[in-house]
Each structure stands twice: as C-alpha cells, then as structure tokens.
Amino acid sequence: MHLSVENLTFGYGSKPILKGVRIDGIGAGKVAAIIGPNAAGKSTLFKCLAGILKGTGNIFYDGRPIEAFRREEITKHVTYLPQEGASNAVLTVFEAILLARQFSVSWRVSDDDLVTVSETMEALEIADFALRYLNELSGGQRQMVSIAQALVRNPDVLLMDEPTNSLDLQRQLEVLSIVRKATKAKGMTTLIALHDLNLASRYADQFVVMSDGMVYASGRAESVLTPQMLEDIYGVHAEVSIDSHGQTVVTPMCSARNRIANRRPEYAQLAV
Known part of the structure; x- marks a missing residue:
C-alpha cells in the first residue's frame, strides 16, 4: 500500500509538534527508517498515520485520503507498534499474540489464526515462553511479544516506533531481519523509527530525517547520512564511510559543541 503525506501539521494547544511534514512516497515492499533526535515528532507522525491523532494536511494510502477510510478499515490495514509495548494484562504470551489477530467483535479463532501465531x-524464537504470563517477562521479552503482535496482523502498513528498544544486539539484528523479510514477502509498507543509524542503514531502503517537527531530508542512506546532516540534526561530528558490503557506516567522533569548545583559547587555558 503506497503511503504519501502532504503538509501534515499537528499540535497540542498552541504548541506545534508537526510542521508541514511532506513524504513524497513509500511504496509496497519498502522499509523506511524514520530518524531524528528526541522530540523530533516521530511518534506523533506515527500516531497521525495510524489515525489515532488528527492533524491538518493530507495522508494518502494508495492515493486515497485517510479520512475516506472507516475506523475498522484503518485498523485492518495499518498496524501501529508504540514504544510502550505489551500491556500487563493477565494473559499468557500465546493468548496476547492470538488476541492481536482480532479484527472484529464477531471474531472467531480459526486454524489459520493458530498457525499464524505459532x-x-x-520465527521470533519466543515459543519457549508461550505459556508464561506477560507480567512474568523481562522488558526485552515483552518487547518481542509486542513485535509478534504487530506481525501476526499481516497489515498493509506497519508502523514501528523504536521496536529494538530493550533488545540486545543479537535480537535487534534478528528482529529487523525478520521485519525486512516479511515486508518484502508480503508487500507491506513498513516505517520504523530508529536511533541506531547503522542498523537503519543495514535494513532500510530509504530514510526520512525529522527535526523539530519537519522533514530535513529524505532518500537513500548514501544521500541522507552525511557529515553535514549529522552535525545539523544530531549535533555531532562524525565520519561516514562505505563498508565492504556496500553499507553506509556512521562513526560518531564527538559532540559538535565539544568540537567548538576545543577551539576556544579559554578552554585550552582551563585544561592546562
């Protein structure tokens, strides 16, 4: 399902959060990394795309404005995984993931539901604790359950807000690999908010860089992950290179503030 955004604006009272966001297009079978510093507006953007928040401007799915979809249509086509993760409901892991397959009040469990969950x-290697209760799990295990809940819905559009938080490095690689493969195999449109730029470079087809509620740049890793962008948006001095696998690699060197301070004579005197 093709996604595009035109002049999306949203705020809480007099405080603007999104300021004319434009995304020209993310197509089916593509993974887009939404990157930017804290408070850039990434989570608010996802909530608008999921129909949870309503701003001004336009959101289009396959050329159709989001306002033209009924609430149950949005729920069926778009799955949003927030940062908060799985709830503390008194459910087993299997029950919580199965419940995520529910699309209507009249839903009945089918063989297909059971197979999809299993x-x-x-695939996520969490079957070993299928019968444990959610409140017995570690933070990382609960995050894996949340990811499973998102994937079993087989959405057309998958919105994942920092899904690798609380996961160790091995799990981060495994999860993003599974999400990418599912995106390609099922023709999903997947947007993932990530802070790790090198993970994003490895698994994303395109980038959207956000800062202060606006889109700073968008495109492929090699055109977006530049030393200038990293200084402008993240306030860091960094080196950018291409590794032996053709992946763009970011190596942060120091805070841009420290770099400026090191040039000041008074800073040098303090260090003597």
Whole structure:
C-alpha cells in the first residue's frame, strides 16, 4: 500500500509538534527508517498515520485520503507498534499474540489464526515462553511479544516506533531481519523509527530525517547520512564511510559543541 503525506501539521494547544511534514512516497515492499533526535515528532507522525491523532494536511494510502477510510478499515490495514509495548494484562504470551489477530467483535479463532501465531512465535524464537504470563517477562521479552503482535496482523502498513528498544544486539539484528523479510514477502509498507543509524542503514531502503517537527531530508542512506546532516540534526561530528558490503557506516567522533569548545583559547587555558 503506497503511503504519501502532504503538509501534515499537528499540535497540542498552541504548541506545534508537526510542521508541514511532506513524504513524497513509500511504496509496497519498502522499509523506511524514520530518524531524528528526541522530540523530533516521530511518534506523533506515527500516531497521525495510524489515525489515532488528527492533524491538518493530507495522508494518502494508495492515493486515497485517510479520512475516506472507516475506523475498522484503518485498523485492518495499518498496524501501529508504540514504544510502550505489551500491556500487563493477565494473559499468557500465546493468548496476547492470538488476541492481536482480532479484527472484529464477531471474531472467531480459526486454524489459520493458530498457525499464524505459532509460526510467528517460532520465527521470533519466543515459543519457549508461550505459556508464561506477560507480567512474568523481562522488558526485552515483552518487547518481542509486542513485535509478534504487530506481525501476526499481516497489515498493509506497519508502523514501528523504536521496536529494538530493550533488545540486545543479537535480537535487534534478528528482529529487523525478520521485519525486512516479511515486508518484502508480503508487500507491506513498513516505517520504523530508529536511533541506531547503522542498523537503519543495514535494513532500510530509504530514510526520512525529522527535526523539530519537519522533514530535513529524505532518500537513500548514501544521500541522507552525511557529515553535514549529522552535525545539523544530531549535533555531532562524525565520519561516514562505505563498508565492504556496500553499507553506509556512521562513526560518531564527538559532540559538535565539544568540537567548538576545543577551539576556544579559554578552554585550552582551563585544561592546562
């Protein structure tokens, strides 16, 4: 499902959060990394794309404005995984993931539902604690359950807000690999908010860089992950290179503030 955004604006009272966001297009089978510093507006953007918040401007799915979709249509086509993760409901892991397959009040569990849940748990390697209760899990395990809940819905559009938080490095690589493969195999449109730029470079097809509620730049890693962008948006001095696999690699060197301070004579005198 093709996604595009035109002049999306949203705020809480008199405080603007999104300021004319434009995304020209993210197509089916593509993974887009939404990157930017804290408070850039990434989570608010996802909530608007999921129909949870309503701003001004336009959001289009396959050329159709979001306002033209009924609430149940949005719920069926778009899955949003927030940062908060799985709840503390008194459910087993299997029950919580199965419940995520519910699309209507009249829903009945089918063989397909059971197979989808089982296969997803196996792929994410969480089947071993299928019968444990959510409140017995570690933060990382609960995050894996949340990711499974998102994937079993087989959405057309998948919005994942920092899904690798609380996960160790191995799990981060595994999860993003599974999400990328599912995106390609099922023709999903996937947007992932990430802070790790090198992980984003490895798994994303395109980037949207946000800062202060606006889009600073968008495109492929090699055109977006530049030393100038990293200084402008993240306030860091960094080196950018291409590794032996053709991936763009970011190596942060120091805070841009420290770099400026090191040039000041008074700073040098203090260090003597």
